[in-house]
Amino acid sequence: MTVKSTARARKKAAPAVPDTLRATGTDAQPELVQLLTPEGERVEHPDYPLTTTPEELRSLYRDLVLVRRFDGEATALQRQGELGLWASLLGQEAAQVGSGRAMRTGDYAFPTYREHGVAWCRDVDPLNLLGMFRGVNHGGWDPNEKNFHLYTIVIGAQTLHATGYAMGITKDGADDAVIAYFGDGASSQGDVNEAFTFASVYNAPVVFFCQNNQWAISEPTTTQTKIPLYRRASGFGFPGVRVDGNDVLACLAVTRWALDHARSGNGPVLIEAFTYRMGAHTTSDDPTRYRLAEETEAWKAKDPILRLRTLLEKEGLADEEFFAAVDAESEQLGLRVREGVRSMPDPDPTLIFDHVYSEPHALVDEERAEYVEYAASFEAGENH
């Protein structure tokens, strides 16, 4: 018998892998928690019940529409040269609004650079988010004002900040919880796995909210994992849940449950919001080079806004007047964002030296003085 045929024989004899273990990160079923189908039907889930008033449903619809409008406006502004870059959330509105609206005032969110919808729910002025992308600052807002941390660009680094913050909540004996946002690509990072370990062993009240949008720039989720991402949690000793990330009601219910679980002293939870990035990774990206148009088309049918609108219309929970009012508000938001970005002043160059340290630092002081003198020499020249 040749070596080759032995290898073949061994391969044949290998035991069958159960289907449940074969599932990869791109297979959604059967674990997906769903409360609102793509056809706009309400469904019940025994573990995550959710009662909603018509007013709440309308409010969620308004959030989704306005967040998408803000995002679309920012993409357009980048195309017009007003922003250096933009990371669009198109398609992920439900994951962000659902999880964002599940938070209480004292809870704290640690975003990546794409959580514009969560920022909206935290009442952060959308124009604040644009400073970094326009190039007037590297973050800018006071994270403690709305309990929404600065955007973090190095992938996964913020999950540790979130975990440390949550450890502090435990030490304070406070009744708050933290959400750490990250993507499917970030699940491969050491920092995310270290955050899982720290959160687990210290029982930190942190909810890890992974938006699996199927693509880490050009790499599919199958490059990051061989098992569904939510199952990673079990290896670290805490629960993992996969939720339909295009279903705002399921995202709200599951995140609310997870935050309560965490704040009650039960430790962390991993939520995998199974969703799709409809646009490019950022405005510098070209998804036509790595993914098929059919795939994007298939996800279009699961659109998070359309399905909620269908429910509102079918159940008679909102009338034409309501939809028209939301559209009008959306126009106003678009105008405010356009005008706000265009009139955003460039910072004074001495910003370079501001806030490098909180206490005086001799080298920074010296270089600031040098720069100020150098800059002044040009103004003095103009007077002659």
Added chain:
Amino acid sequence: MAGQLSIAKALNEALRKSLENDPKTLLMGEDIGKLGGVFRITDGLQKDFGEDRVIDSPLAESGIMGTAIGLALRGYRPVVEIQFDGFVYPAFDQIVSQLAKMHARALGHVKMPVTVRIPYAGGIGAVEHHSESHEAYFAHTAGLRVVTPSNAHDAHWMLRQAIESDDPVIFLEPKRRYWDKGEVGAAADLGLHDARIVRPGTDATLIAYGPMVKVCLEAAAAAEEDGRRLEVVDLRSLSPVDFTTLEESVKRTGRAVVVHEAPVFLGMGAELAARLTERCFYHLEAPVLRVGGYYAPYPPSRVEEAFLPDLDRVLDAVDRALAY
């Protein structure tokens, strides 16, 4: 704290005082609890302050740094122990990209009062990754403060000052000097970032920090036998550098030799030599010379003595400086 303390004990007392003075101060690191740290710098502190304040961390350096940042955001004042110099690299992103920049990125709205203690440099016959001098990486990163004491008094008071600072401080502990004893005074006599003239002289200035201060003091004592009076300056702070003290010294002596363990190429000595040349050009009788490690990975311990500057290499450089 009267009497002679080892540097290790002086650091231990500094941590104890800091824990006593501020309930928001926390210690985090690997094996710092029951074991008291591999160098016993945290000896007895978990027993007295509890597991919530002296925290044994999982074995993950990035995790330790990243969670310390989160605790600082929540209002705590973490003091992190990295077990050995060469183990800090897995935490490099958290230190240089996150910790160093958070205050600036938030336009001053948040502070990062995190102290990172690192036993550093060689001379103890350790295996690979236990003898690194990486101070230039950290001093090169704006947003970090970098300091290193050379004696028990400074070890105690500089650590207390570092912990009280609202900025992140990389606190480098010269591990081969941990057992050197010295008097610890009742109060800090210098700011955290002031250099100290530890031996006055007139013929040349030796500039050193951390473990090399002792070598330079020995060199100065030996040189005196030949009638050469060398001034020794302990830099103490690598970011910012106290150029005022250095400049005054070099203008008086006209000659300077910088001594450190790290490779000479692009090391602290390069920066010091360049600045002193800019500022003291007309006072210099010789180029500012540098003595340090070679541009090679830190060697196996059986040959580390060839790598590390010793008394003879320092005196050789002094001879060269005086020959101009």
